[in-house]
Amino acid sequence: MSPSSADRFGNVTPFMMLAMSDAKRPYVICHMLPSIDGRIVTRGWDLTSASREYERTAATFKADAWIIGRISMEPYAGKARVPARRNGARIPREDFVAAHDATSYAIAIDPSGKLRWNAADIDGEHVITILTEQVSDAYLAFLQSKGISYLFGGRSRIDLAKVLPALRARFGIRKLLLEGGGKINGSFLAANAIDELSILVAPIADGSIGTPTLFDVDDHRAPPRKLSLVAMEKRTGGIVWLRYKVR
Ligand SMILES: NC(=O)c1ccc[n+]([C@@H]2O[C@H](COP(=O)([O-])OP(=O)(O)OC[C@H]3O[C@@H](n4cnc5c(N)ncnc54)[C@H](OP(=O)(O)O)[C@@H]3O)[C@@H](O)[C@H]2O)c1
DSSP states (O other), X not given: OOOOSSOTTSOOOHHHHHHHHTTTSOEEEEEEOOOTTSBOOOTTOOOTTHHHHHHHHHHHTOOSEEEEEHHHHHHHHOBOOOOOXXXXXXXXXXXXXXXXXXXXXXXXXXXTOOOBOSOSEETTEEEEEEEOTTSOHHHHHHHXXXXXXXXXXXXXXXXXXXXHHHHHHHHXXXXXXXXXXXXXXXXXXXXXXXXXXXXXXXXXXXXXXXSOBSOOOGGGOSOOOOEEEEEEEEOGGGOEEEEEEEO
């Protein structure tokens, strides 16, 4: 799936040149389970096989890592106490790679350090959190004590153009599943950092105004992106699987 440098006749096409210029970052597949109206808060949907179908499909990508927004990560992270830190030298705002022997990664974007991690792994996948430099020293000390890796994505806001190559360089992540919610997906869309969509459309008409959707972009920063349909498939429980390349 990774972009090659030339077509089968040895010609480098403009599309491939674009893909090559991005080759220092992971290949990003946005994998989601929306309703027919693009809404993604699944509470109350009462679809027994849908999450199984979602996980089963995710596993087929054999990705090195998955990434989700701070809000979606809350239920996985836990409710540990972050100890106060009154003394001690300022902790430099430098990336921290904790000792680990995992080969796959669970990643959160948490710009102000709100996640209260219980552990440094989720089902054996090493946790990496993406922060801004505005987080407190107490929070950085907490992450280090838990053995959680962190990267700085910017001074006061996250710059995905900086974060994605760092994930590849520091952790060898070549294929990344972007798994919601709407805000993180929207930020990747705005940064033109999605290569492919894997959408399992649930047989649900949700209709809840104001709830998160597949892509929620701040300030309308992203121009609409054209997609190329690559495949469609009927799945169990009335789910339709749609795969697109982002042009
Ligand atoms: N159906 C599905 O397939 C599916 C999949 C995943 C999630 N979900 C659902 O989606 C809902 C949550 O979606 P959501 O859109 O509200 O939240 P979200 O995308 O999970 O998290 C958004 C938060 O993450 C941080 N963040 C993410 N990207 C950032 C960026 N580029 N720059 C700076 N900060 C960034 C910000 O944290 P701060 O607020 O701390 O600044 C932001 O408010 C949940 O109900 C979840 O269950 C559904």
